Amino acid sequence: MALRHVTNAWGLILVWLFLSHQVVQANLILPKPPSTDGGRVKLNINAGWKFWRSEFNPDGLIYDQRPDLGEANFTAKILKPWILPSGNDFISDPAKHHVRPAGNPGGDVKYVQKTFDDSTWDAVDLPHDWAINGPFYTEENPIIGGGMGRLPVHGVGWYRRKLSVAPTDAGKSIYLDVDGALSYAIVWLNGNLVGGWPYGYNSFRLDLTPYLKPGNDNQLAIRVDNPPNSARWYPGGGIYRNVWLTKVSPTHIGQSGTYIISKDVSTKSATLDLVVQVETKAKDSQKIDVQTDVHIFDSVTGRTGAKVVSFPKASASVQASEKQTVKASVKINNPRLWGPVPAQKPNLYVAVTRLLSGRDVIDTYETRFGIRTVVLDGTNGLSVNGKKVVIQGINNHHDLGAIGAAFNTRAAERRLEQLLELGCNTIRMSHNPPATELLDLADQMGILVLDEIFDSWEIGKTASDFFLIFKDWHEQDLRSFVRRDRNHPSIFGWSYGNEVGEQYTDEAGAAISQMLKDIVHEEDPTRMSTASENYATPDMPFPRIVDFLSINYQGAGIRDTEAYSNLAGIARQPLYPAYHANFPNKMIVGSETASTVSTRGTYVFPVTGYSSAPVNDTSGGDPVGQKVSAYELYTAGFGSSPDKVFAADDKNPYVAGEMVWTGVDYLGEPTPYYSARSSYSGILDLAGFKKDRFYLYQSRWRPDLRTAHILPHWNWPDRVGKVTPVHVFTAGDEAELFVNGKSQGRQKRAAYTYRFRWDDVVYQPGEVYVVTYKNGKEWARDAVRTTGPAAQLKMTADRTSIKNDGLDLSFITVEVVDRKGDFVAQADTSITFSVSGPGEIVATDNGDPADMVSFASKERKAYSGLALAIVRFKPGQKGAVTVTATADGLVRGKVVLTPHP
Numbered sequence: 085m086a087l088r089h090v091t092n093a094w095g096l097i098l099v100w101l102f103l104s105h106q107v108v109q110a111n112l113i114l115p116k117p118p119s120t121d122g123g124r125v126k127l128n129i130n131a132g133w134k135f136w137r138s139e140f141n142p143d144g145l146i147y148d149q150r151p152d153l154g155e156a157n158f159t160a161k162i163l164k165p166w167i168l169p170s171g172n173d174f175i176s177d178p179a180k181h182h183v184r185p186a187g188n189p190g191g192d193v194k195y196v197q198k199t200f201d202d203s204t205w206d207a208v209d210l211p212h213d214w215a216i217n218g219p220f221y222t223e224e225n226p227i228i229g230g231g232m233g234r235l236p237v238h239g240v241g242w243y244r245r246k247l248s249v250a251p252t253d254a255g256k257s258i259y260l261d262v263d264g265a266l267s268y269a270i271v272w273l274n275g276n277l278v279g280g281w282p283y284g285y286n287s288f289r290l291d292l293t294p295y296l297k298p299g300n301d302n303q304l305a306i307r308v309d310n311p312p313n314s315a316r317w318y319p320g321g322g323i324y325r326n327v328w329l330t331k332v333s334p335t336h337i338g339q340s341g342t343y344i345i346s347k348d349v350s351t352k353s354a355t356l357d358l359v360v361q362v363e364t365k366a367k368d369s370q371k372i373d374v375q376t377d378v379h380i381f382d383s384v385t386g387r388t389g390a391k392v393v394s395f396p397k398a399s400a401s402v403q404a405s406e407k408q409t410v411k412a413s414v415k416i417n418n419p420r421l422w423g424p425v426p427a428q429k430p431n432l433y434v435a436v437t438r439l440l441s442g443r444d445v446i447d448t449y450e451t452r453f454g455i456r457t458v459v460l461d462g463t464n465g466l467s468v469n470g471k472k473v474v475i476q477g478i479n480n481h482h483d484l485g486a487i488g489a490a491f492n493t494r495a496a497e498r499r500l501e502q503l504l505e506l507g508c509n510t511i512r513m514s515h516n517p518p519a520t521e522l523l524d525l526a527d528q529m530g531i532l533v534l535d536e537i538f539d540s541w542e543i544g545k546t547a548s549d550f551f552l553i554f555k556d557w558h559e560q561d562l563r564s565f566v567r568r569d570r571n572h573p574s575i576f577g578w579s580y581g582n583e584v585g586e587q588y589t590d591e592a593g594a595a596i597s598q599m600l601k602d603i604v605h606e607e608d609p610t611r612m613s614t615a616s617e618n619y620a621t622p623d624m625p626f627p628r629i630v631d632f633l634s635i636n637y638q639g640a641g642i643r644d645t646e647a648y649s650n651l652a653g654i655a656r657q658p659l660y661p662a663y664h665a666n667f668p669n670k671m672i673v674g675s676e677t678a679s680t681v682s683t684r685g686t687y688v689f690p691v692t693g694y695s696s697a698p699v700n701d702t703s704g705g706d707p708v709g710q711k712v713s714a715y716e717l718y719t720a721g722f723g724s725s726p727d728k729v730f731a732a733d734d735k736n737p738y739v740a741g742e743m744v745w746t747g748v749d750y751l752g753e754p755t756p757y758y759s760a761r762s763s764y765s766g767i768l769d770l771a772g773f774k775k776d777r778f779y780l781y782q783s784r785w786r787p788d789l790r791t792a793h794i795l796p797h798w799n800w801p802d803r804v805g806k807v808t809p810v811h812v813f814t815a816g817d818e819a820e821l822f823v824n825g826k827s828q829g830r831q832k833r834a835a836y837t838y839r840f841r842w843d844d845v846v847y848q849p850g851e852v853y854v855v856t857y858k859n860g861k862e863w864a865r866d867a868v869r870t871t872g873p874a875a876q877l878k879m880t881a882d883r884t885s886i887k888n889d890g891l892d893l894s895f896i897t898v899e900v901v902d903r904k905g906d907f908v909a910q911a912d913t914s915i916t917f918s919v920s921g922p923g924e925i926v927a928t929d930n931g932d933p934a935d936m937v938s939f940a941s942k943e944r945k946a947y948s949g950l951a952l953a954i955v956r957f958k959p960g961q962k963g964a965v966t967v968t969a970t971a972d973g974l975v976r977g978k979v980v981l982t983p984h985p
């Protein structure tokens with residue numbers, strides 16, 4: 085780095101370092117070799133934290149008054165005035181920027197001080213979720229109930245870590261980048277309050293430079309505070325995403341500081357418009373050049389490939405302590421377009437932007453992006469690159485099942501792989517900003533995203549949710565969210581609200597919607613935005629505002645059929661036609677559909693004759709076991725079976741498609757049994773095992789796949805002679821069912837039906853098989869047999885070779901099988917997992933929403949014949965890992981994992 089750029093306090097420190105070299109050297113970590121790329125370093129600091137949590141306020145600090153705090157309202161030190169300035173970069177009107185008051189609140193709290201002895205605190209690595217290992221609250225009316233997952237997410241958590249500043253860092257600007265911390269994160273460095281960010285799902289940056297000192301004894305302390313009743317689902321607790329130190333020259337590209345738009349896109353050419361935001365912390369103005377090269381990005385290897393085009397060099401003069409926007413445009417020939425799989429390819433590019441001061445490169449910044457067109461249309465739905473894409477989507481919560489909220493790239497990737505197998509092409513990020521790594525995966529794997537930020541605005545849904553901070557933070561949260569995510573080609577639209585209470589407040593609610601929509605458009609004029617509606621109807625003000633209609637449940641109808649007629653609550657005839665009539669030019673998508681609920685592999689009798697029915701204790705529900713029948717006909721009170729949703733879509737072909745509630749079971753919100761821990765709505769269960777419904781969606785979404793799937797299983801010793809309906813999911817149009825060789829009749833698919841059902845089958849042990857046909861030709865077969873008793877444990881890893889970095893995971897499934905190897909579908913065998921070699925079991929699960937054994941337990945009962953162990957290598961250690969599953973009287977299972985070369 086050229087010395088003339090060292091224009092702040094660091095210049096003095098650099099001089100001091102030269103003068104006192106020998107004294108300082110003992111404290112130094114090895115300097116990095118001189119950088120040829122401007123010296124930007126994004127250093128992961130996930131390792132080596134100390135952590136402590138208190139259920140109750142341990143320090144007399146608070147972001148702001150809160151309804152749950154009672155007495156604490158009157159005694160706690162309110163830090164809000166010192167935190168608000170952290171969002172100034174995202175408030176467009178400079179007159180509204182917050183000025184930091186004098187003083188250093190919290191500086192006297194022992195946890196922020198260097199001298200505090202944290203040796204008794206837990207040693208943790210990030211991402212970290214303090215609540216996931218429980219224990220679960222199983223009593224009635226616990227502090228955290230079923231809605232939030234019955235896990236100890238509440239309280240105040242403190243994280244502490246040392247930071248090092250090497251001589252090569254002198255003169256640099258050093259930022260703390262927190263990808264997500266739940267919630268009300270407040271940061272101190274060396275006893276100084278730096279700032280914070282209340283909304284736990286957003287990412288934020290703080291400038292540490294003024295508080296850092298040379299050497300390795302910088303004390304970082306982060307306080308997070310999760311109120312009870314702060315969510316309608318399991319939030320997790322703590323710093324649950326990655327944390328980084330970003331070190332840059334004082335003149336550098338800002339946070340989320342690039343934006344690339346593609347225009348006039350065809351396979352022959354496209355125009356790229358680039359905006360680079362440059363900022364300087366220097367005391368005098370800086371003349372800089374901006375030079376950007378575009379390279380191919382290889383999605384499979386994650387590597388930067390050949391250079392394809394360069395933007396013309398742009399120059400600017402950046403005023404002292406200011407930000408400056410630099411623009412450039414270039415035409416690219418024969419662009420490789422990004423599009424969703426399987427019909428299109430997710431081609432990506434990476435723009436490498438260099439800031440130059442004279443001939444010196446002073447910063448380098450990479451932006452991944454894709455070139456594509458997205459059109460949302462009232463008649464044709466969604467088109468990408470001119471090709472219609474029917475939205476076959478799911479809603480996704482941020483938790484990763486048994487490993488909780490702590491983000492793990494492999495766990496997220498496994499989920500996306502399973503969703504691709506299902507035929508899913510779209511994910512709605514319900515109802516908060518996701519980890520950016522999940523968006524990277526969606527870009528690379530070719531999956532569309534509806535990116536969503538808020539579950540409430542001014543009107544709350546729980547006592548302490550986002551509504552408490554909406555007035556102060558909506559602009560900062562919304563702008564930082566859109567800026568963070570807008571280069572991801574997978575994102576086809578923004579959702580700035582989900583089922584908000586403002587649907588009920590007519591013009592007042594519509595005005596808030598308009599205000600939020602305007603912010604989104606200012607930050608990203610290229611995409612349409614929406615806020616979902618489960619109450620507002622076409623004649624109300626709410627749908628007038630949004631660019632496209634994001635309809636939850638109302639499209640297929642809510643409580644509109646006989647089976648639901650005795651239920652209270654919102655009732656709607658199917659509203660797609662009325663919406664389309666009122667807003668013929670607005671795309672309509674079912675952003676939440678179905679809310680079908682079921683427990684994998686569990687069947688409750690008798691079976692409803694309806695094609696969609698609400699679950700209750702006498703129809704589809706088992707209140708004792710807290711199970712819901714997996715005939716896949718039972719729904720939440722406001723929901724519909726998949727079959728009913730498919731019919732509504734087929735009758736209204738202008739509808740762009742649906743996003744099912746939900747792709748995978750998630751922690752919390754266990755409708756209909758709130759004494760359980762996790763939801764029943766997934767197509768996959770919490771462990772990632774396929775429910776029967778998987779094959780119903782797969783048959784529709786991948787019609788060329790030779791699917792045939794029979795339910796239920798055929799082990800019913802107490803149902804001999806009793807009516808036991810058999811249903812079949814297939815992409816075929818005819819099916820013939822045989823029970824012990826005897827035909828139960830060949831059926832043709834009727835209009836607007838999506839399953840074959842033989843509701844009068846009488847159970848006798850033996851074999852059930854189905855032969856399906858398409859266009860008169862045999863299509864696919866399936867069979868289920870009555871098995872013998874459980875005899876063996878069969879283990880299968882999703883991958884037997886994984887990286888030994890302590891992050892990569894192997895997901896190991898145990899199937900309980902009989903002597904012949906047939907799957908024993910009702911087995912609830914108690915299984916003990918063990919590991920030999922340099923590995924460890926991270927978590928176990930079985931997908932049963934009512935299983936209250938800690939996810940950390942090495943003992944797990946199979947549920948409906950299956951259990952899961954999630955295993956990783958201890959970082960850096962060599963040699964194979966053997967994972968064993970044992971159960972009394974059964975042949976043990978074994979799987980060997982080797983480190984990825």
Ligand SMILES: *[C@@H]1O[C@H](CO)[C@@H](O)[C@H](O)[C@H]1NC(C)=O
Binds near residue numbers: 157
């Ligand atoms: C604490 O403050 C909140 C927010 O102002 C308020 O709703 C609540 O009633 C207060 N609690 C008490 C005990 O005063």
Ligand SMILES: *[C@@H]1O[C@H](CO)[C@@H](O)[C@H](O)[C@H]1NC(C)=O
Binds near residue numbers: 648692697700702703
């Ligand atoms: C359960 O739902 C069915 C409709 O599927 C209804 O006929 C029955 O009355 C309901 N039972 C109760 C107890 O609400």
